[in-house]
Amino acid sequence: MIFLFHQEFSTKLKEIFRLWFAGENIYNIHHLLELNYRQVDNAMQRIMQKTRDFYKNS
Numbered sequence: 245m246i247f248l249f250h251q252e253f254s255t256k257l258k259e260i261f262r263l264w265f266a267g268e269n270i271y272n273i274h275h276l277l278e279l280n281y282r283q284v285d286n287a288m289q290r291i292m293q294k295t296r297d298f299y300k301n302s
Contacts, residue, residue, distance in 0.1 A: 252294060260287045 253261060256279075263273045274284040 252298070253291070257287055257291060260284060261291055264288065264291070 256277075259277060260273055263276060264270075268276065270281070270284050270288055273279075274281045277284070
């Protein structure tokens, strides 16, 4: 199930999701990937929305 859900993500979203799923917080992800904090925050919002949509439509 996670595999099908995960396929819908861009490369950046996949990496952010992987780190978040491994227990990293947004602040650590932004440092690890050398992205702007706001970029990671926006990506996390997209991930959460896609999660809601995926389970709503399943």
